[in-house]
Amino acid sequence: MAKAKIKYVCQNCGYSSSRFLGRCPNCGEWNSLVEEVEQKTPRAVGVSMAAGGTQTKPQLLKDVSLKKTPRVQTQIAELNRVLGGGIVPGSLVLIGGDPGIGKSTLLLQVSGQLAQTGGKVLYVSGEESANQIKMRADRLAVSSDDFYLYPETDMGAIKANITELKPDYVVIDSVQTMQEPEMASAVGSVAQIREVTADLMRLAKGSGITIFVVGHVTKGGAIAGPKILEHMVDTVLYFEGDLHHSYRILRSVKNRFGSTNEIGVFEMRAGGLKEVSNPSEIFLEERLKGAAGSAVVVSLEGTRPILVEIQALVTPTAFGNAKRTTAGLNQNRVSLIMAVLEKRAGLMLQNQDAYLKAAGGVKLDEPAIDLALAVSIASSYRDKETPPTDCFIGEVGLTGEIRRVTDIETRVREAQKLGFKRIVVPQNNLSEAEFPAGIEVKGVQTLRQALHFAFG
Known part of the structure; x- marks a missing residue:
């Protein structure tokens, strides 16, 4: 028996130390080092085994055959979009989100659909019993003859059952509850999560099994565990939304088989998650006509254009320093735009409190929203409304x-589809595309020109 060794591991970044430290020297987090027992087990050297038990050997590049592996389409078009066109066989997909946001509900619905279309699904839960999952499945109307439930946390037993059942899809809910029996560290520790994910990756790549993994998130919104967890998987999806509202956004932040920053919009109902095929209508349906401090922008999330209303409230400050408060927008970007408005457009904003938000709970962070930000701030400051059928797209530079x-062109077509009559775009974009008839496209070179066009 190998001698046990004590080490201290940072639960935030995975840094290992032989002695306790109050602050992690790698990531700077305080009180994150936890004592773990490291017990090395002897391993065979020089032999690498695939998940199916076959020995892997080096191959010549010319001898590697590319087999056509078509993507598997689910019945949820929004999920297909986020995954880049469907599920890739043999991929490892990580889904993170706040507690109660709907991660398990989404995977249970998808599992039932995949089982009904001829796939064999194994749903492994470390947090719920089979009876609890069955109750939720009945509520969501999920049932199939090839849908297996397995409440277990021991990775040794899970791998043995995967080898015996040979499923096409496996759901692990959640990775923080799984335990590698060969390791003496606590469940949910950095070492456990790293080894469990490595085992799942070998299963997915060696056997061609698609594995969905649920990950808990920290207070900061990042997936709990070492950062290498996101590097090991093929796709990382974040489930976002407000628990007090029914709409949820599934966002892709990493995808080896498709576009990153792609989003899918869902609505949480009593019968489960329902996809929202046209989120622009939802984000604009409650917009007040004639209200000052409002501007609409066509933001591009991955390959999807979405019309979002940006709202601004500018009011004289009652204190010495003006406040800048944002929701769904980058506060540094708002401060930059306000500085440009003051310097290049003559708006005295240094003694004004500014409150800005992206309506609908969506988060925007791309350069094309700059012009709509500037127009909404100027609209609230001057107390002048923007025409309800106008839309603004463009990046604002520091020189104005x-x-x-x-x-x-994609953005303009989306604006026309929702009934907008005029759209302000950068002058240099006019020669790059052919715009559809029925919408006036106005090119501007400076921020002053854009404000003059918006307010006359």
Whole structure:
């Protein structure tokens, strides 16, 4: 028996130390080092085994055959979009989100659909019993002859059952509750999560099994565990939303098989998650006509154009320093735009409190929203409304110029589809695309020109 060794591991970044430290020297987190027992087990050297038990050997590049592996389409079009066109066989997908946001509900619905279309699904839960999952499945109307439930946390037993059942899809809910029996560290520790994920990756790649993994998130919103967890998997999805509202956003932050920053919009109902095929209508349906401090922008999330209303409230400050408060927008970007408005457009904003938000709970962080931000701030400051059928797209430079943005034709077509009559775009974008008839496209070069066009 190998001698046990004590070490201290940072639960935030995975840094290991032989002695206790109050602050992690790698990530700077305080009180994050936890005592763990490291017990090395002897391993065979020089032999690498695939998940199916076959020995792997080096291959010549010319001898590697590319087999056509078509993506598997689910019945949820929003999920297919976020995954880049469907499920890739043999991929490892990590889904993170706040507690109660709907991660398990989504995976249970998808599992039932995959089982009904001819796939064999194994749902492994370390947090719920089989009876609890059955109750939720009945509420969601999920049932199939090839849908297996397995409440277990021991990775040795899980791997043995996967080898015996040979499922096409496996759901692990959640990775923080799984335990590698060969390791003496606590469940949910950095070492356990790393080894469990490595085992799942070998299963997915060696056997061609698609594995969905649920991950808990920290207070900061990041997936709990070492950062290497996100590097090991093929796709990382975040489930976002407000627990007090019914709409949820599934966002792709990493995807080896498709576009990153792609989003899918869902609505949480009593019967489960329902996809929202046209989120722009939802984000704009409660917009007040004639209200000052409002501007609409066409933001591009991955490959999807979405119309979002940006609202601003500018009011004289009652204190010495003006406040800048944002919701769904980057506060540094708002401060930058306000500085440009003051310097290049003559708006005295240094003694004004500014409150800005992206309506609908969506988060925007791309350069093309700069012009709509500036117009909404100027609208509230001057107390003048913008025309309800106007839309604004463009990046604002520090010298007050309006810089070109990507996919301008896609954005204009989306605005026209929802009934907008005029759209302000950068001048340099006019020669790059052919715009549809029925919508006036106005090119501007400076911020002053854009404000003059918006307010006359």
